Amino acid sequence: MHQDSVLHNLSLTMVLAPLLGAIVAGFFGKVIGKTWTHRVTILLLMVSFACAIYIAKLLILDGMPSYNGVIYTWADVGKYQFNVGFLIDRLTAVMGITVTFVSLLVHIYSIGYMAEDDGYQRFFSYISLFTFMMLMLITANNLLQLYFGWEGVGLVSYLLIGFWFHRETANFGSLKAFIANRVGDMGFLLGIAAIMTYFGTIDYSTIFADAGNFTQTTITVLPGVHWNLITVVCLLLFIGAMGKSAQMPLHVWLPESMEGPTPISALIHAATMVTAGVFMVARMSPLFELSQVALTTVLIIGAVGALFTGILGVIQSDIKRVVAYSTLSQLGYMMVGLGASAFSAGIFHLMTHASFKALLFLSAGSVIIGMHHDQDMRNMGNIRKYMPITYVAFLVGALSLSAIPPFAGFYSKDAIIDAVHLSTIPGAHFAYICVVLGAFVTALYSFRAFFMTFHTKERMSEGLRKNLKESPWVVWVPLVILVVPSIILGAMIAGPMLYDPHSILGNSVYTAPQYDVLKIMAGHWHGAWSAVAESIYTPAFWMSIAGVAVAWLSYIVFPRLPNFVTRRFSWVYYILDRKYGFDDFNQIIFARGTVGLGKALFKYADLKLIDDYMVNGSGRGIEWFSRTLRKTQSGYLYDYAFAMILGLLVFLLWLLLG
């Protein structure tokens, strides 16, 4: 009881502190001024971060049992209970640290990045609110609260993408994010509804406990078509995850979201919100493990995304877009990990990714500050000379992202690739090929961006070059802090996270015995350093090295090579430039198609059917009806009385004779 109340209070503090910050910044921001706004929000976020760390200590190091409790019963409607409740287990603890850590750094970083902006207080209010929503999402003990957090982070995300609402592209990007997410949310909501209908509850613990009883249940989707209930539920939930975690083909919104301020890209569109889908699938692991179809789907979609969105990153010239496509690709990796039932590996990659991707984004942001908000890499070059700290930070991020041992990304990505290799789930072979090729692509685009930005000749204007200098300390301090986990996080916790019999996530994720690939891998695990030594025997390692090498060759040694390739394979370039046609497809089929359908309907249905037949045919009938109706509403008393008596008469006739 005592332990429970400790966890209860800690998690409540962790969740509510950012909300308090958001309220203070949002409502009293103008009163207390810029300085106090960021002081208050950052202080409260520190409190939240401290709570997250302490929770993790209690759960993971001290082995305290997880806490599942209702904070408040929102509504008790018949047999359903809608609660606000916390499920604080190891998965939550790990996510809590990740979220609050990155959020804290982004808060600090924003002091410098947003210094000149008019919406300073509004910005801090939004990011604190976002943190609150994200924490609600990960601490939820039921689907409704998960959904609340889910929509909450989405809402703040649109607000922040459109933060600079005077930019046309910003509005378009925010709209696109909104629509793509609606598609995903529709699936998610249907999934929740299906669970509510069949399980009769939305409480995680009850759902997971009952899941075994429903393995043979089928539901009739169309007459004669019977589908397995668990599969349908998992696929619907996964559609939700596809929207939020930007999986193909719902990924189109994420590159557009780069219109928002860079700290937002780091926090929301790299480290936290977009991983909500990954978190949700991991949270729902007891359900997903019961459906091989669902696992295969997760695996294939993830793998396709990992490879093909990565390729798009190679041709981007906007530094933020490169990182954005890399995020898409890495999210694909996480999904692959989940699909291969290596849930710990997926979450592990989520954590390492959060640190090195935030690092990359914030470094990119630092460059963008220096470049006075010019994001085009073709105008950069040799920035290493002017921004040494940013240079080192970006290099570490790129190395980690490219999975070069012993950086953090290596351990997590290597684990995923291994897991897929060992997995027996249908589609694993295809996925394996994708992720191994993906390793090459990842290294290629990361180092392409790295070389183009920090090496080669200065291509910026002379005036800009003169003023180019390292960003202020509030900007580079978070970079330095983020460098640390980007290097050591992998080596430090790879063992306990993935291979220990009592791993960090413990029983907060569930793996069916027949899919448990991590158990096999644990047999080959001999510690972090031997993993580095063994890596030279893996194809993925050589793929990464090759990627770095190709980037070095084509941008440093033979700078004309890219141009040559582009001209020689212009059709490939065209396909990539059109982003495989997803945007065009959406534009043509959904946007223009809807308009076309509307026109066709108007021409044939409206003019022919309604005008000719309905209006001229039964139109007279309707007209008569409306005239009669108007007469009864005449305002004359006797009409009203008569209507009453007629109503009475009809009821009498019906009940007595009917």
Place this chain on the structure above:
Amino acid sequence: MDLLVEQIIFFAFAGMTVLAGAVVVAVRNPVHSVLALVVAFVASAGLWLLLEAEFLALVLIFVYVGAVMTLFLFVVMMLNIRELPSREGFVRFLPLALFALAAIVAMMVFVIGPQHFGLAQYAIPAHHGADYSNIRELGLVLYTHDVYPFELAAVLLLIAIIAAISLSFRGRRVGTRSQVPSAQIAVKSADRIRIIKMASEPKVKR
């Protein structure tokens, strides 16, 4: 009393009530209308007598016929309305209204007829003896068992008074002559008669 005789009396009075009610609505001249209403009240008083509610029957005649209807007549005559304008909707809806009326009456007859509501289902109430006093029975329950509804009915009357006054009383207009009770009470004998001392007619001095 013989059941047959009782039935004849009932149908006579009941028929009269319905007929008079129809006349109230149908005739154009309001004075005739009020007079028909008087007939309807008297006939229903007869029905109540049949139910051994002598007191209520008499009160109905005293109060409604004697007081309320007289008041109606005064009002109608003072307003000096000869004939109401014809009601256009009346004729237009007549066929449909007649149909509805027929249907409802048919259903009433069907439902309240002897097969559902007859003596077979519900026993005939026993007659009271000659020593039965309607007034006494009413008096016994009015302030005991039924005190709550009785008081509520009183409240209803109070509301009616207040509503009627607030809707019709428009404050004192200038120039209307009205009693001033306080002044009437405060009056002293000196105010009522003024004695004027007059010198008696002097003798004419001749």
Place this chain on the structure above:
Amino acid sequence: MTFTIPNFIPAIPEIFMLVMICVILMTDLFLGKRIKSIAYSLTQLTLIGAFLLTMHQYGMPKVYTFDHMYVLDKLAILSKLAILLVSFFVFLYSREYIGMTKLPRGEYHILGLFAVLGMMVLVSASNFLTLYLGLEVLSLPLYAMVALKRDSGVASEAAMKYFVMGALASGMLLYGLSMLYGVSHSLDFTAVAKVVSETSPAHSLILIFGLVFIIAGIAFKMGAAPFHMWVPDVYDGSPTSVTLFISSAPKIAALIMAYRLLVESAPGLIIQWQHVLMVIAVLSIVLGNVVAIAQSNIKRMLAYSSIAHMGYMLLGIIAGTKAGYASSLFYVFTYSMMSMGAFAMLLMMSKSGFEAENIEDLQGLNSRNPWYALMMLLIMFSMAGIPPAVGFFAKLGVLEAVINANMTWLAIVALIFAIVGAYYYLRVVKVMYFDDPKDATAVTAPMDMRIAITINGLAVIALGLFPSALIGLCRNVFFG
């Protein structure tokens, strides 16, 4: 003959009300000219006093008095509390308007209090006779209040319609009750219920016959289709403060009346009244929501919206379960709160010589007074049933009740038309936020009204965020 003095204690709130009404009547007569606000102050004091007295009774076991004619049960206590609370707000909102439009203060408040007394009697009735008298004590002052604006032809016309139609509905109700009395030889709910349940189906024809008339009377009082004709005209024609009153507390009383008559005294006819109410509910929901769209007068729009809401409220009764009744009770409590807020906003927009009654009059309210616009937005969202406002839970509750009663089609119809209905509520929001005001002067109101509308608007959202307490109270009435 033996007679024991009845127990007066349960009826203390009603007795207090009546005594105070007489006191106010006298005080206003002699002091009304000198102290203008005396009738208002004493009225509010009376309502507070009655509220406290009723509050004191809360939790008392069910008790009958006055020879089983008066019942004090949880339902009666809770609905009396709601009625008194709502009436308190109603008079508070009306104060300014009454002064502005020169309605007779004393009479207005006295009649209003009488109506409140009628509602209290009605919800505490356990006998056809007291129920009917309560209904008349409620209705008669309302007829008069509609007509209080004597120089307005529209108001007189509305009052006349209301009165004649009300008399007709009363007649129907009485006729139906007399049928039940004829069969059962009793006016007492429990006794009638016993006879009704024991009557064989072959002989129940006469009961059904009476039932239809009773339902007609109930539906009229609620303002549900096809007995709704008076609603738009009366809402539109009355002084806005009277519309505010009619649209709030009496709805609660009407629901309790339906519950007492149908559930308490005719449970044996549940199949029949379910069927009739189903038709009434669907007609009301469809007609109310569809016709409201076409209205440009906001009072008429809200009138049709109230018809639709009454349809939704009936769904809970139709379900025929305790949970259903509780959801109906919750619905009517929240509805009267929302309706009150919406009309109060119109009152605040009205100035002397200008009545806010068209939707256009709300144009650009956001720029004239953003806080009021926000409150109106909350109320409109709630009426449309958009979460997290309380209206969402009200609709959810009744829909769940009918689904659990295996009447899913009813829920689907209700849901579709709820979406249709959302259109015209959102149009009001659109007009307030996106249109430019024609009259750009700021909207102001006295302090007490501002506080009241704030409480009102925030309650709509607060009850939506924390609905359990009120839902619990409503369920406790039927389950406890």
